[in-house]
Amino acid sequence: MDSTLTPNAEHGAESLLRDEARRAVYEASPASDPRSPVMLFSADEPLAMDSGARLAPFQVAYQTAGTLNAQRSNAVLICHALTGDQHFAHRHPVTGKPGWWETLVGPGKPVDTDRYFVVCSNVIGSCMGSTGPASLNPETGRPYGLDFPLVTIRDMVRAQAMLLDRLGIPDLFLCIGGSMGGMQVLQWASLFPERVFAAMPIATGARHSAQNIAFHEVGRQAIMADPAWADGRYLEEGTRPAKGLGVARMGAHITYLSEPALHRKFGRRLQNRAAPTFSFNADFQIESYLRHQGLSFVERFDANAYLYLTRAMDYFDLAEDHGGVLGNAFRGSKTRFCVMSFTSDWLFPTADSRAIVHALNAVAAPVAFVEVESDKGHDAFLLDEPAMFSAAKGFIDAAARARGL
Numbered sequence: 001m002d003s004t005l006t007p008n009a010e011h012g013a014e015s016l017l018r019d020e021a022r023r024a025v026y027e028a029s030p031a032s033d034p035r036s037p038v039m040l041f042s043a044d045e046p047l048a049m050d051s052g053a054r055l056a057p058f059q060v061a062y063q064t065a066g067t068l069n070a071q072r073s074n075a076v077l078i079c080h081a082l083t084g085d086q087h088f089a090h091r092h093p094v095t096g097k098p099g100w101w102e103t104l105v106g107p108g109k110p111v112d113t114d115r116y117f118v119v120c121s122n123v124i125g126s127c128m129g130s131t132g133p134a135s136l137n138p139e140t141g142r143p144y145g146l147d148f149p150l151v152t153i154r155d156m157v158r159a160q161a162m163l164l165d166r167l168g169i170p171d172l173f174l175c176i177g178g179s180m181g182g183m184q185v186l187q188w189a190s191l192f193p194e195r196v197f198a199a200m201p202i203a204t205g206a207r208h209s210a211q212n213i214a215f216h217e218v219g220r221q222a223i224m225a226d227p228a229w230a231d232g233r234y235l236e237e238g239t240r241p242a243k244g245l246g247v248a249r250m251g252a253h254i255t256y257l258s259e260p261a262l263h264r265k266f267g268r269r270l271q272n273r274a275a276p277t278f279s280f281n282a283d284f285q286i287e288s289y290l291r292h293q294g295l296s297f298v299e300r301f302d303a304n305a306y307l308y309l310t311r312a313m314d315y316f317d318l319a320e321d322h323g324g325v326l327g328n329a330f331r332g333s334k335t336r337f338c339v340m341s342f343t344s345d346w347l348f349p350t351a352d353s354r355a356i357v358h359a360l361n362a363v364a365a366p367v368a369f370v371e372v373e374s375d376k377g378h379d380a381f382l383l384d385e386p387a388m389f390s391a392a393k394g395f396i397d398a399a400a401r402a403r404g405l
């Protein structure tokens with residue numbers, strides 16, 4: 001068996017849909033029908049970006065669940081993480097998997113779609129229908145590639161605000177998200193405090209740490225070192241930097257888990273064999289698992305989008321944007337916050353959440369802090385964590401009462 005990043009036939013890993021199918025899904029479904037895999041907002045105005053660029057035209061792919069009430073006061077914005085998308089509570093059109101937050105969002109769930117109107121949009125710079133580096137550059141008629149302007153978390157939020165304007169949503173009852181989604185929540189609360197009644201940033205930080213930037217840089221270098229990346233012009237060349245992107249995801253995926261979780265799930269167990277093969281095959285289950293994660297990621301994500309979104313996270317530093325004092329980002333805010341972390345998250349450790357809480361305390365903003373005991377690591381926010389659900393439900397229910405919902 002090939003020892004490089006190739007399908008592990010021994011595990012029987014299924015191949016997901018290929019790029020062509022992914023493109024077909026998004027090109028064929030511009031409808032405003034909520035049952036459509038994609039709803040598209042095409043902006044009338046350019047997006048003014050932090051880089052100075054003005055992106056036009058641009059579109060945002062989104063999904064909704066629930067019904068907006070007559071007062072327009074029950075809207076929830078869900079902000080997705082690095083490689084997430086708008087398919088939070090609907091079967092994913094490419095992978096066929098359930099929505100990525102169906103554990104938290106749905107009828108009778110903490111984010112109750114029987115009570116709230118829930119919106120989730122694919123961020124600008126991504127590849128699931130919103131404008132990004134794989135989109136066509138109107139000036140050249142070719143995919144943007146690296147000509148796409150650098151995106152920031154604030155740019156993502158500005159685009160979301162334009163979408164909400166179009167949907168007739170004056171303000172949000174709740175803005176919630178984990179990881180890069182949590183960064184957007186913090187940015188929302190800082191940029192549009194009057195538009196956010198309650199905010200729940202989960203497993204996140206107010207700035208990306210040196211260690212996190214370092215991990216991202218390794219992933220980006222893996223992509224760019226793949227000859228198939230072709231200086232970012234792989235779509236025109238008809239190549240795919242699958243190995244580079246797969247290796248980038250393998251490295252990143254380790255950071256989403258934890259040592260105890262890896263030990264619990266795989267330990268040093270061998271993959272379908274009684275003894276090591278004395279080769280570089282995927283002898284260990286953990287190797288096979290990581291290869292699977294790398295390969296399945298390549299089937300659903302665009303390499304340049306990965307470069308752009310990791311960069312957006314690297315650039316995020318809310319304190320730096322406010323004179324070096326994080327509290328200044330929230331001064332005068334009436335938003336009520338619930339900040340949540342997980343004990344085994346070493347990517348965004350509890351200390352990062354505490355820094356947010358301290359900053360909010362310093363400016364007398366109402367804030368609750370929940371540290372969930374979990375061995376699942378950073379991605380615990382995507383998994384079945386009853387303590388997360390009960391704390392989220394308590395916070396959201398109390399906020400709903402305060403809002404008169």
Ligand SMILES: CC(=O)SCCNC(=O)CCNC(=O)[C@H](O)C(C)(C)COP(=O)(O)OP(=O)(O)OC[C@H]1O[C@@H](n2cnc3c(N)ncnc32)[C@H](O)[C@@H]1OP(=O)(O)O
Nearest residue numbers: 011080081082083084085100285286288289292296379382
């Ligand atoms: C936040 C957003 O907006 S969405 C985020 C984007 N989406 C993601 O990041 C999802 C991808 N991430 C994951 O799957 C993460 O592993 C988690 C932590 C969220 C999922 O955790 P779990 O549900 O515990 O799944 P787990 O980590 O065990 O992975 C299961 C997969 O590994 C495969 N697998 C398990 N063991 C092995 C092995 N020994 N060899 C090969 N593959 C293996 C399973 O077959 C399964 O494959 P599938 O996902 O293609 O069905």
Ligand SMILES: N[C@@H](CCO)C(=O)O
Nearest residue numbers: 081082083084179256
């Ligand atoms: N695993 C999730 C969270 C990473 O922060 C993702 O890929 O988006």
